[in-house]
Amino acid sequence: MNAPRVGIIGIGQSAFKSRRDDASYPDLVREAVNIALAQSSLDLDAIEAIVYSLSPDAMVGIGNAERLGVDAVGGRNKRFLRINTGGSTGISSVAAAYYHVAAGACDVVMTAGADKVGxxxxxxxVLNKIWDPIYERPLPQGTITMLAMSGIRYANKYGMSEEDMARVVVKNRKHASLNTNAHLRKETTVEEVMASRYISWPIKLMDCCPQSSGGGAMVLASERFIKENRLDAVWITGVGHCSETYYIGDRMGTGYTADHGDAYALGNSFKRAFKMAGITDPRKQVDVAELYAPFSNTEFHAIEAAGLAGHGEAVQGVKEGRFGIGGDIPVNPSGGTLCTNAIAVTAMIRVAEVALQVSGRAGGHQVKDAKLGIASGNGGDHQFFGTMVVEA
Amino acid sequence: MELLKRQEKWDITYTHALGEVASWFFVQIRDNAKIYGRRCAKTGRVLVPPRAFSDQTLEPTTEWVEVGPGGRIETFTMVYEPFQHLPEPPYAFGFVQLDGADTAIGGFFKGVDLSDPAKAAEKLAIGTRVKTVFADKRVGDLIDFWFELA
Structure with missing residues (x-):
């Protein structure tokens, strides 16, 4: 495939926190937009289209909040789309912005959004309401229980202890302590994680992501525009998406194609992105990864779906420090979703963070000599998966 | 400076139509305490809970098949944290492949002491045999039945 190259020329993100009582919802969107525009050295008139990143409305408590956000992104007189694929919304939005440019419809596109989960x-x-009102919602389904049930299947299949899960938290909190934009920045220990209370067994409080508030924005442009205007850019060289069927109970039993314990469709999404980017051996070619994992156990199957470890091998890899900063392939050097989750933009921040890494501008959590990074987002009931490859 | 807040509650009522397939399924549960799945004519897969079409083939399902009451735990969790508008913890629920079904259906696990999570988790381990127990008063809903250790 000879896809035209699309560059990332501007990135904006908030310093994420539990609450931002100083800023309304559109104020937060505007905050990220201003940073991204300033970095791209463009003014608002140069932006031809907006892809608005917004997951379930009820999380911000505003129905169709993209309407309120349209002014904050300067959407007047521009093309405008809202994207929502749940937790993967942010990476789906970057993909939609990418497609505008790759299709030749626009030279410069911005994607932006914010969340105030706190x-x-x-x-x-709210998340219980994503389940089918007939067959599944009479049960107290939530994203935590859904992924606890995934973890139990993973542990049964490959072996994973609660201490193994805690090691993911320790790693990511250490990374987050180096990232001034991360929400939970306090380092922790396996003992401290183990002593935190159970939420949904085997997931404990410290195995869970926080409810974060903050905004994200990115400006994408065509190679022609970037060269003509002599702008700095890193390049999106691979884009993948893959979906899973809806009912969790169909991912178990007999004759299923995807096991709820694994991240089957995420693996397929990565294969598509890798094929497009010409990646044949991710363990050798990937320098850094930002993988959507809101609960500690889910980072294991994400690492495996990305091809950075074989099935069931990520647990040992984390134990050996292979996925920490300074290890073979740092995973979530920003601290990841586990330390910051402003749902509407979380998966956008995964792409933004690898873009910062491969451009050498990640700051305190910079991975040395990172030239190729991968990012992912998971949404719905472990259902919509987006992936990207970003190169210097 | 002083920063103000404004609180709002959403209280919205929906009346969801179940459609023909789920209606028949829940009437059987309500009136006869029996659980049925739907077979995909193309692959033979028995979908429980039943759906009008197969998620794999998109073909209509064509036949009702009685399943259970025995089954096997496919996954579970135990919740110890209270959430607004969700049940009082602790409770256990998960998915069970009923005998004769290819997929798993969700339900509560009852009759297991949840005070010691590690011990309870051993009792609810994947592969454990369970039986379906029906409430005496049934209304035609998923919570008309639950699972207990066989």
């Missing part, structure tokens, strides 16, 4: 007192109640 303002929602009932996020698991």
């Amino acid at each position: 303002e929602c007192g009932d996020s698991q109640t």
